[in-house]
Amino acid sequence: MTVIKLDGITKKFGSVTALDNLDLTVEKGEIYGFLGPNGSGKSTTINILLDFIQPTNGQATLFGQDVHTNSAAIRDRIGVLPDAYDTYDRLTGRQHLEFTIESKGASDDPMELLERVGIPEAADRTADGYSKGMTQRLVLSMALVGDPDLLILDEPSTGLDPNGAREMREIIMEQNQRGATIFFSSHIMEQVEAICDRVGILSNGTLIAEDSIHELRQQMDTKTTLTLVVSDVTPAVVDAVQNCTGVSNVTTGNDQISVSIADGSKAAVINTIESSAVELQDFSTSEASLEDLFTAYTTEQTEGSA
Ligand SMILES: Nc1ncnc2c1ncn2[C@@H]1O[C@H](COP(=O)(O)OP(=O)(O)OP(=O)(O)O)[C@@H](O)[C@H]1O
Secondary structure, X not given: OEEEEEEEEEEEEOOEEEEEEEEEEEEOOOEEEEEOXXXXXHHHHHHHHOOOOOOOEXXXXXXXXXXXXXXXXXHOOEEEEOOOOOOOOOOEHHHHHHXXXXXXXXXXXXXXXXXXXXXXXXXXXXXXXXXXXHHHHHHHHHHOOOOOOEEEEEOOOOOOOHHHHHHHHHHHHHHHHOXXXXXXXXXXXXXXHHHOOEEEEEEOOXXXXXXXXXXXXXXHOOOEEEEEEEOOOOHXXXXXXXXXXXXXXXXXXXXXXXXXXXXOOHHHHHHHXXXXXXXXXXXXXXXXXXXXXXXXXXXXXXXXXX
């Protein structure tokens, strides 16, 4: 079943085209990571899904219903962590939750939710005294009210320390395991990489790549980098490494040789060095990160459109 569907969405703000004929589909049970540089159109997309603004062209549906004509019915089924949310200064955390629970007609226990997001001790303090991270946790707890079928999270890690970001990931996973579909935007590659089934990369209002992290890596032809520390970087050993099957992009430093290797080529490179005249002192491997992919895709796009 399709939960989110954007069909040819264009959004113009005067002369600025924030979204340009965007198509996007998220299926039930998916965790979808929505990535893009500043100004690429992520918040605009989320605002359209939430019916805060309307597209210039195209149609957005949630659970098969038009987001504009069925907004009331849809609202009961989604939990939202907006980009910027103004809490009510004079209300306590508990009161914020009581209000949300009542307006959603849900039966959650406010304390249970505050415990879930790690701020039970702040339940009876007014929100004006909350730190940025505490506010983010409170707003997340409000998004969880009523066990929504879909969670829409705009930059959920904003204001969270590393511990908070890890807890956020755990909550997202838990919610997904209970059956919720998750759509979240992020700049934090590790977070997306750790938990997403699929990611979409938005640039200038257009989706320039969309797939699993694994497939995106394959498409980009990004390879593992093997770095070898040796007693001496001789022309002979560099030559021997270069001639190993699956090796490309050989670069050398004072006492090291770095190569890009295809799957399964590592042993051959190491064996080659070990049977040469130089001594292999250390080696390490690093895979291309999502950050590398992101940079490669968005740079390509910029260069392509320049
Ligand atoms: N209300 C508005 N009026 C005019 N231009 C707008 C408005 N909202 C967004 N834009 C423009 O639309 C484009 C997309 O903005 P949007 O906020 O959706 O990007 P974003 O990917 O969410 O960025 P960020 O990561 O910085 O939050 C930008 O060029 C922005 O300046």
